[in-house]
Amino acid sequence: MARPKIKAGTSVNPKITRSSTLLFDKADDLYNGKHRIYGRHGSEVHDALEKAFCTLEGGVACTLTPSGLAANTLSILANTKTGDHILVSDSSYGPVRNFCNNLLERFGVETEYFPPSLGGDIESYVKDNTRLIVLESPGSLSMEIQDLPAITALAQSRGITTVVDNTWSAGLVYNPLKLGADIVVHSATKYYGGHSDVLYGAVISADKKHGELVRKTAVALGNSSSPDDTYVVLRGFRSVIPRFEKQAKTALSIANELANHPKIKRVIHPARADHPDHKIWARDFSGSACLFSIVLEPCPEAEVLAFLDRLKLFAKGFSFGGYESLIIHCDPQLNRNFNPGFGGPLIRLACGLEDGEDLLADLCASLEELNLDQMA
Ligand SMILES: Cc1ncc(COP(=O)(O)O)c(C=O)c1O
Structure with a gap:
């Protein structure tokens, strides 16, 4: 993917060119709109990464x-203006809520959250001024899968744009644009960085109109990314499939083992038949990923923290898709309008590239010492 045109002795990878200033031999070229004129507008390696993301998602612009x-x-800013109303899934990534509640609101855009399980019933939330529906499937803490075809059918009939955060699936096992979404976003920090050493993102659009809106907004905002970081993310494309597959396999086998553990109330993994949205997942996804959650039997917060602190292979940290396994307790950040009612402490696990049996043993050893008695 994204190979340069091959001549004799061509490097297998695109060049990294560090530059703010681009030079022109003819004055006319400065303003004729035919050339990239400044470093902020990208470089060869940026072009290659944009192409890779378009190919991945089947989009026309990135x-x-x-x-x-x-x-x-x-993607939210590009598609809203003062007076608009937007619908955001209640399971969306916390900092997106922060943006909507604390910044977008200042510019007169109203955000309304909806229960992630609504599907086509989202219609009851749509107003005359609804312009955008923002989805994340699955929700990256609570793992709800959204009925995307039902939502996009409704959105299309009302001229509403749909944006889907597809970070969980890395775009490898879920294709929202094929299911009618207009825009897909990725945190490439996760699987594409793959080594927890770069922050990066991508917005991929299904059509030219949305692609132009996003591009013009990014230009107006002065967005840019370094060629070095861009190269690192492009390099991640080369090995993402085997990394993703190994991590997904490990995650599902650990989820299945933990489902029978007496100190675990519930395992929340969409590929398991006991997940409430399993049927939608089986219809729309071709596989699962490294990330899932568990609900512990009710226990004091101090026990939850001690459970995490005893782990030796799962490190405590807020990410996924890197080589190392990570774990967090979610309750402090579960800022929801519709209480999902987990009935116990929610823990999110991100499986890395370590041996799956070692990871399971690490979890089981710490669960062994988890003391539920205080809740009896
Ligand atoms: C689903 C999802 N979307 C977006 C982000 C934000 O990505 P970044 O850390 O690259 O800003 C995250 C980060 O955890 C995430 O989990």
């Missing part, structure tokens, strides 16, 4: 962003 959060906020 705008690169300095982070995944920037990809989300850019």
